[in-house]
Amino acid sequence: MSPVAAPxxxxxxxDDLIADDKRHHDNDSSKDQTMVLNMGPQHPSTxxxxxxxLEIDGExxxxxxxxxxxxxxxxxxxxEAKFYQQVxxxxxxxxxxxxxxxxxxxxxxxxxxxALEIPPRAQYLRVLLNxxxxxxxxxxxxxxxxxxxxxxTIFLYCWRxxxxxxxxxxxxxxxxxxxxxxxxxxxxxxxxxxFYKQVQDFLNKMPAQIDQYENMLTGNPIxxxxxxxxxxxxxxxxxxxxxxxxxxxxxxxxxxxRRDMPYSGYEKFKFDVPVSQGGDVxxxxxxxxxxxxxxxKICQQALDGMPEGRIxxxxxxxxxxxxxxxxxxxxxxxxxxxxxxxxFAVPAGEVYQAVESPRGEMGYYVVSDxxxxxxxxxxxxxxxxxxxxxxxxxxxxxxxxxxxxxxSIDIVLGEIDR
Amino acid sequence: MEAAPDPKKLLGKEAVFAAFPENAAVVALSAMxxxxxxxxxxxxxxxxxxxxxxxxxxxxxxxxxxxxDATAVDWYPxxxxxxxxxxxxxxxxxxxxxxxxxxxxxxxxxxxITSAWPSANFYEREIFDLFGIHFGGHPxxxxxxxxxxxxxxxxxxxxxxxxxx
Numbered sequence: 001m002s003p004v005a006a007p008x009x010x011x012x013x014x015d016d017l018i019a020d021d022k023r024h025h026d027n028d029s030s031k032d033q034t035m036v037l038n039m040g041p042q043h044p045s046t047x048x049x050x051x052x053x054l055e056i057d058g059e060x061x062x063x064x065x066x067x068x069x070x071x072x073x074x075x076x077x078x079x080e081a082k083f084y085q086q087v088x089x090x091x092x093x094x095x096x097x098x099x100x101x102x103x104x105x106x107x108x109x110x111x112x113x114x115a116l117e118i119p120p121r122a123q124y125l126r127v128l129l130n131x132x133x134x135x136x137x138x139x140x141x142x143x144x145x146x147x148x149x150x151x152x153t154i155f156l157y158c159w160r161x162x163x164x165x166x167x168x169x170x171x172x173x174x175x176x177x178x179x180x181x182x183x184x185x186x187x188x189x190x191x192x193x194x195f196y197k198q199v200q201d202f203l204n205k206m207p208a209q210i211d212q213y214e215n216m217l218t219g220n221p222i223x224x225x226x227x228x229x230x231x232x233x234x235x236x237x238x239x240x241x242x243x244x245x246x247x248x249x250x251x252x253x254x255x256x257x258r259r260d261m262p263y264s265g266y267e268k269f270k271f272d273v274p275v276s277q278g279g280d281v282x283x284x285x286x287x288x289x290x291x292x293x294x295x296x297k298i299c300q301q302a303l304d305g306m307p308e309g310r311i312x313x314x315x316x317x318x319x320x321x322x323x324x325x326x327x328x329x330x331x332x333x334x335x336x337x338x339x340x341x342x343x344f345a346v347p348a349g350e351v352y353q354a355v356e357s358p359r360g361e362m363g364y365y366v367v368s369d370x371x372x373x374x375x376x377x378x379x380x381x382x383x384x385x386x387x388x389x390x391x392x393x394x395x396x397x398x399x400x401x402x403x404x405x406x407x408s409i410d411i412v413l414g415e416i417d418r
Numbered sequence: 419m420e421a422a423p424d425p426k427k428l429l430g431k432e433a434v435f436a437a438f439p440e441n442a443a444v445v446a447l448s449a450m451x452x453x454x455x456x457x458x459x460x461x462x463x464x465x466x467x468x469x470x471x472x473x474x475x476x477x478x479x480x481x482x483x484x485x486x487d488a489t490a491v492d493w494y495p496x497x498x499x500x501x502x503x504x505x506x507x508x509x510x511x512x513x514x515x516x517x518x519x520x521x522x523x524x525x526x527x528x529x530x531i532t533s534a535w536p537s538a539n540f541y542e543r544e545i546f547d548l549f550g551i552h553f554g555g556h557p558x559x560x561x562x563x564x565x566x567x568x569x570x571x572x573x574x575x576x577x578x579x580x581x582x583x
Contacts, residue, residue, distance in 0.1 A: 072564065
């Protein structure tokens with residue numbers, strides 16, 4: 001086929017889309033009762049600034065067009081103007097519910113370009129922190145999802161446990177949310193002395209807390225009524241629409257990057273990948289609850305098997321020297337000065353590194369032209385693709401189910417808009 | 419990934435295709451590929467602009483069932499200016515393939531692959547929005563990130579980082 005060249009043409013917007021739809025339906029007498037409803041961008045259950053243009057017939061959804069971009073800050077463009085190490089704080093802000101996972105994906109991509117060997121202790125700590133992040137993100141999901149469909153109490157319980165993880169983050173990195181704890185080549189700081197005990201205490205109490213959430217929700221008739229059979233997505237549709245992570249596994253596709261394409265030493269850990277055949281909101285709820293329990297198992301293995309050694313790779317031209325060395329050794333001082341003022345050159349090439357974030361496949365595509373600044377950084381974010389499946393899940397259902405479905409796909413607008 | 423005979427780097431169609439004659443993507447694209455690369459355990463196969471949809475269909479038939487990602491790179495001022503990159507995954511083979519199409523700046527357009535993978539919809543809209551590359555046959559090619567009345571395409575290299583003031 002011959003593509004039509006009109007690259008700079010400004011296309012009509014979503015409002016024209018609505019007008020088109022209206023015109024279309026005006027000719028169809030069976031649909032003349034439909035109305036267009038704007039949900040968001042300021043709506044508590046859209047989890048950020050998502051605008052949904054819903055066409056409804058009575059209370060059932062006829063079509064649903066997501067309008068995104070309200071949080072677009074051009075992070076990909078900003079990355080091109082920074083040194084490689086300066087990109088890490090930007091990655092925290094993409095998916096702000098799992099900063100460590102973003103850090104990991106970006107660090108792994110650049111380390112692949114540099115062919116850096118990461119010491120086992122740093123790998124274990126990275127895995128530990130990633131699984132804590134997964135629990136933390138799933139807690140936010142559970143609290144807000146339950147609140148959206150009317151179970152208010154659970155929100156407070158989830159926030160209570162999330163606070164424990166926030167304290168662990170704060171103790172570790174000095175920050176609660178935008179941790180920027182990872183570095184290219186390892187981690188930024190040695191964990192404080194009470195860190196392991198703090199994590200162990202959390203892991204000891206967490207299974208009972210998850211039981212408590214399940215006691216409140218799993219057998220609750222209202223909760224079941226709102227979730228069961230709602231927002232069905234078949235396995236074939238999930239794959240065709242680019243759905244990854246828990247929604248994909250809840251549709252019966254047994255795929256988890258941690259197990260199937262392991263990174264950062266995940267092949268050394270034993271865990272199950274929860275899969276459900278249900279395909280509905282209820283199945284997604286069950287998969288995530290089981291995932292939290294699996295994450296606790298992985299954290300425990302990481303704590304028990306924590307190897308000795310350094311937390312950064314042996315690469316003085318890439319990893320900042322520690323303070324003591326920098327103040328006493330001339331060579332370290334020079335490396336420090338060079339890294340901070342000029343960055344480090346990364347060999348030319350392109351890599352794609354995907355990790356399993358709490359929401360699905362998070363991939364970083366980094367292109368280097370051999371200088372100290374990335375030529376191009378692109379993030380493949382799970383919510384962005386999963387949002388495409390929203391219409392399939394909502395079509396023909398009741399308007400109130402849209403809220404349950406949005407909660408079940410666990411979107412973060414920061415990573416959709418970037 | 420299959421064990422690489424040379425873990426380093428293989429450049430050029432002949433070298434890659436000779437080293438991995440069994441690879442599903444290599445078999446599927448042997449007629450269409452114009453260039454290939456095996457670097458850091460990642461396969462990259464370049465196809466001509468007019469073959470992109472055929473290549474996507476061929477990969478899908480070969481077992482690469484999951485479309486992961488599409489993006490572009492602007493190599494301004496060199497020509498061909500744009501590189502459109504697709505990442506496609508196979509759940510059964512546990513392998514990923516990078517499909518690359520290079521485009522000149524005068525005619526920055528190619529066929530949409532949304533008929534093969536509906537999930538490419540948002541990605542192609544994003545490339546259209548931020549790079550100004552046109553996708554023929556796309557069902558709804560509109561800006562997705564930027565406001566509809568925005569001028570220019572921010573991820574192009576000749577667009578300043580601070581924006582136009």
